Amino acid sequence: MGSRTTFRVATIGGIPIRIHVTFLIVLPFLAFSFGQSFVGAARLAGIPPERLGGPPWAWGLALAVALFASVLVHELAHSLYAVRRGGKVRGITLLMIGGVSELAAPPRSEALMALAGPATSLALGGAFIGVARLFRGELPNVSFAVFYLGQLNLWLGAFNLLPAFPMDGGRVLRGALTRRMGPVRATRIAARFGRGFAVVFAMLGFLTANVLLLLVSFVVYAGAEGEARDVELRAALGDLRVGDVASPLTSELGAGDTLLAVADRMRRERRTAYPVVGEGRVVGIVTAHAVRRVPAERRGDVLAGEVAREATLAAASDRVVDALHVLGRPGAPELVVVVDGGRPVGTLSQLDVERAIELRELEPPPVAGAAPHDAPFTRRA
Template sequence: MRNFHVGTITGIPIRLNITFVIFLPVLAWLISRPAQLAAYAGFVASISPHEVDIALLQTGNTPIVIGVAAALGLFVGVLLHELGHSWTARRYGITITSITLWIFGGMAHMEDLPEDWNVEFYVALAGPAMSVLVAAVCYALLFVVPAQPVVVFVIGWLAVINLTLAIFNMIPAFPMDGGRVLRALLARSRPYAEATQTAAAVGKGMAILLAVVAVLAFAPIMLLVAMFVYVAAGAESRATVMRDLLADMTARDLMSTDLRTVTPETTVDEFLDRVVTERTTAYPVMDKGTVTGLVTLSTVRNVDSTKRSSTTVADVMGPAPPSVGPDDDAFEAMRTLGESKGDRVLVIEDGRFVGQITSEDFLSAIEVLQGIGTRRVDIEAPDGYA
């Protein structure tokens, strides 16, 4: 999904996902509903030194003002939560490539995920600790801000919601911080992949429990969160096992050096002849030693048969696949392939196209590695989800 770059904080790019842009006004509306205002007013009144007049908060356009201010304040809190992770990760030498805010909160993207249990433990705890700090600051502000009903309500609400965010994130379920804390503690005495599988199983159990509560409470947003947690737990487990399987392997170990390419001037007719004779349905397009695109059988399918002799692959080719270096980590190459949503990555060395790795190459390598006793790893999560 599309992301929008909105700025940089301490050298970390900040992005807004399109789901965030869509969900923000929905969240503001949800907060501004009379029933929600009344419910939150009770919590704010319990911690505020000032009286909270619910009738005044529900007058005229005040609910909308509160909803917008509270929604923006919440995502500032989420951003600070992710910065807590990011700043702590930096102290351990981990590069943060960006922070993305989206419908389910935020995500700090790390160039290298920590595998030392103590590093992951502190990085995971830093986010909830930041949320607790934000809640404490908001609570302290209640004693110094003017007794203006809207200001008091919004600041008090932010104190409550940031504390709730910290507690909720400590639920032991991926991708929340509690799941990573659990994995870090488990990894003290067992292999990282095994610790991940156990933590993922616990996370799926928590997701099922959360879904049951959501159904009983008629809370559709909570149900969506539960579904997301369940899927994310399985994805985390599989990704970790794949990384373990591909440990110590590079792109060079997996790449195919059978470099079948076409030139931009190749006609569609000539391309189809090669598809039939070579039984290959996708070819990188090579122009003066550089791969400039990719042409596939599906790409040329819509070319009129009467124009195939005059249409070149340059007219119909798609963009060039992403590239990696031959000495790049094999798992990173697989992650690059997944992020591109394509079926291959090119291997480029000193500007030269020296090989490619397709999704089939990865599957074959994983199948072989699973069959080797010294690298045998069950790629299924403990509950059977693959």
């Protein structure tokens, strides 16, 4: 999820921690909401509001930051469990509502990994509330802060245990159903639960004029839809490799080639991107968009190396489903496919993947007892 909309703030246990811009958008709103409920929260903690120092808005801001810190710990529990069980984690991103752990390779048991987050949140919540009661008489400020942090963690753990995809409870439900009906059908059922809960959240949000609940309903609904599509896409692509579906290169482009020549080759070979190669390795990529930005009368004087942008590489042996995560990022409309030593052999675009899915659907169903046949894409590098 690394892009212009996120920025890296830390690395914990080798896992990059990023913040999405939507986090900064919602932070003042959450601070205001917490500030408005300051008096009620103090009474819930058993502390008279007048004994607490500081203005409500400052407490609201502190509690909003504490909520996202709790979300970070929750996601770290998922990620660290995955790493300990042989999974690989690309990073954690804090979003407008909640967070997401980006897994390059999930562990064997998704259900146990899903439970790690809520279990951690609930354990922390109980511990914080217990500590808060010890200091309630002598240190009201500390007691209130710790008590509210415990409440946030209890709410976070319980909310995520709802059997609504893409929340953790929905992932546990999918894990239980997968054993009987396979990942695609299990995901569809868990996604239906997620959409159902999202509708309920939206109705409650409208009835109570709760904007935060409306935002949660939107995120849950979009997450359920997106996860269902992702699983169906993975099922359609199977174990196809990038080299199987990439558009092969017929020639190489040098940094000294003019854009006039590049445009001519693009028209003849019906390509929209070429890797720029120097001394046998990729030094950049030139896209049709970059060529169009240069006036036609100047293309004979501008060189490919002058407009080339940094290329994103993918090994021919990588799985297509993994490459799709990179293709979805801004600034990576096409990947340059390379083999050992970094020699470019092709490019991969969304169009290549869509074509692969369509052709894969034409394959005949497997015959019982027959030996498995090779995939129809044989352009292996």
